[in-house]
Amino acid sequence: MGYYVTTPIYYVNAQPHMGHAYTTIAADVLARHMRQRGEDVFFLTGTDEHGEPVALAAERAGTTPKQLADENAARFEALMPQLEASNDFFIRTSDPRHGARVQEVMQRVHDNGHTYLGTYEGWYCPRCADFKSDSEIAAGNTCPIHHIPLDREQEENWFFRLSAFQEPLERLLAQGSPFVAPVARLNEARSFVEQGLRDVSLSRGKLSWGVPVPWDPDHVFYVWFDALLNYVTALGFAREGKDLTGTFWPADVHLIGKDILKFHAIYWPALLMAAGLELPRRLFVHGFLLMDGEKMSKSLGNVLDPFAVMEQFGTDALRYYCFREVSFGQDGSVSTAGFEARYANELANEYGNLASRTLAMIARYRGGVVPQAALDAELAADFDGLAGEVAALLDRVELSQALEAIWQRVRRLNRYVEERAPWVQAKDAAQADALDVTLATLAEGLRAITVLLHPYMPLSTHKLLDALGRPELSYDGAALAATGWGGAVGALEPLFPKPQ
Ligand SMILES: [Zn+2]
Structure with missing residues (x-):
């Protein structure tokens, strides 16, 4: 068995910033450390490219979603060597090889009876690409993350029977579970489940920028399902002619930010169970680095860029x-x-x-x-x-x-x-x-x-x-040992010189 660590895939609409660097570096520290210990390591990162936000931005820019995704993904791909990230692969969800594997897994979910056609009505944030549950709506029907008005949306969707996984998820997220760390995040995920799970939209009918639903090609998969599946699909095509799934799945660690806890701690394991796949061993949820613009340095100004x-x-x-x-x-x-x-x-x-x-x-x-x-x-x-x-x-x-x-x-x-x-x-x-x-x-x-x-x-x-x-x-x-010495040492330029 190998050691498999992932970052979330980064949404291509954003510019790479400190948050992306933070998660990527953390995953890289784990990957390098495990390689030192002789583990067979696979470190995955990449970009999340489908969904309404990209489609809307492309429309505004007078280009195609694919073209916009290509341009923006390149910035994230270029970030990796800059950070010295030693990722073994960079997945892009617009890759047709990803799409084909998403369809395979989701067809199994469908065949296992975990989907149905229904009408969804709710408050939707186009920037999150997410319908908000009652507890996630800020004052005045706004998005608590983006502080923009939510849209009242109604559409025919395929639904995922999340509610059928109430009990398995309660067991997975029980007190003391190693599945989510730190413990405060485990508690947060459990309390979400304890409120009672409702079925969630699996597809969007009004959108064409996504992976088509194989049993109903007028729909594309809701971007979150397509994105979550990257952790599994990448192993199938990262190495030409070789399927790494047996070596690396289930993942050892998914590193995520606290803003995407619900998707990873609740939707993701439920989806894997519905498809009959093994669950990842651990989610580690990091916090946010808050910029303190008051404590300012001369050379870097007030923003830690x-x-x-x-x-x-x-x-x-x-x-x-x-x-x-x-x-x-x-x-x-x-x-x-x-x-x-x-x-x-x-x-x-x-x-x-x-x-x-x-x-x-x-x-x-x-x-x-x-x-x-x-x-x-x-x-x-x-x-x-x-x-x-x-x-x-x-x-x-x-x-x-x-x-x-x-x-x-x-x-x-x-x-x-x-x-x-x-x-x-x-x-x-x-x-x-x-x-x-x-x-x-x-x-x-x-x-x-x-x-x-x-x-x-x-x-x-x-x-x-x-x-x-x-x-x-x-x-x-x-570990310290008294052996191995006796050879000559060389010269060393200052490792951390005064900045230019
Ligand atoms: Zn939002």
């Missing part, structure tokens, strides 16, 4: 900050001043400076060769169990806690430099062995935390491991 951050400070710095300022899974404030403070204090000073100092002392005191010496037992004890702890945290998608555990050791190594004062040891021939221990322990500690930090900061950790002459990334190397 991921593109400006990457241009001036590098991709690694953005990736690091995402999980450092706000605990992953919670809502919290980010700011350009907060970013710059962490860049200067933590990345440049605590980590970058530790790396430069360590390499400089090895060059100065030992001719650029890490001595083969026993490790300092006291320091090594502070690293005991770290690799296992980080792995266990990342198994639970606790990205911020795992990063914090690693960072405590970055700080521990900085204290170790001060405690041992190698510049004093170097002046005393009687302390030559002690200096060997200091330098070997520092190099090894730095190497091990760099292996652990690699999923968060792939570029700078590569540079540092290369400079140490120990480029291997395998998770076996995340």
Whole structure:
């Protein structure tokens, strides 16, 4: 079995922004970490391209939905290498291979008796492409997300018998269930189910931009059903001539934002059950990064624009900050001043400076060769169990806690430099062995935390491991060992220089 992680597919009508970067980077951290552990990983992201919002925008722009989707999807596809995302595939729901598989799965849902034709009337948000239930309508019949008036719509639709899955969903979302994390989101999903599930529209009759319903081609599938199915369909055609479904389905983790909880925690498992497919193992629901425009930096202004951050400070710095300022899974404030403070204090000073100092002392005191010496037992004890702890945290998608555990050791190594004062040891021939221990322990500690930090900061950790002459990334190397040294270390440019 492999390890399968997904982001939501991004709706092509939006410009790529911080929220897209956030989820993508989180999925990439998990994918890279699992690859280090030797897992066969599949990391999927992509774009959601059907539905009324795209059709309307294309009409306004005097173009076709397909053309508009092509243009906009390209911006999201280009975002992936910019973020250093190591996705194994980028799915686009306008791909006919996706459409064909959506039809196959939905035909099974239909054949299993979970659909019927009916008339739907309700309040509809064209931007959400969603009918709102009573509890989701804001004052004055407006959308609570988009703050625009809802439309009263009535149309003949195919319906999905969501109500038939009331009990299975109550069991799936019972207290203590691992299916949705964090627990506050599990509770939110359960309370939605406990209000009583009503059947939902499966198709739209007035729209042509979508996947046609195979048993009633005047209808296209409602965009949400087509979109959710991407997680399954992609495995069927991501690799030419090879079906990966047996290797990777069910998914290990769907990462989602809290705004799409209902679709993923309720509609999605019900749809899979209706089709006779296995359920994903876990949804991890992250919060929103709220911009605190008050805390403003000189170089970045008041809006934390991921593109400006990457241009001036590098991709690694953005990736690091995402999980450092706000605990992953919670809502919290980010700011350009907060970013710059962490860049200067933590990345440049605590980590970058530790790396430069360590390499400089090895060059100065030992001719650029890490001595083969026993490790300092006291320091090594502070690293005991770290690799296992980080792995266990990342198994639970606790990205911020795992990063914090690693960072405590970055700080521990900085204290170790001060405690041992190698510049004093170097002046005393009687302390030559002690200096060997200091330098070997520092190099090894730095190497091990760099292996652990690699999923968060792939570029700078590569540079540092290369400079140490120990480029291997395998998770076996995340624990301290006194072996492997004796080779020459190289030069290292500052990992986190002052911005231009
Ligand atoms: Zn809306």
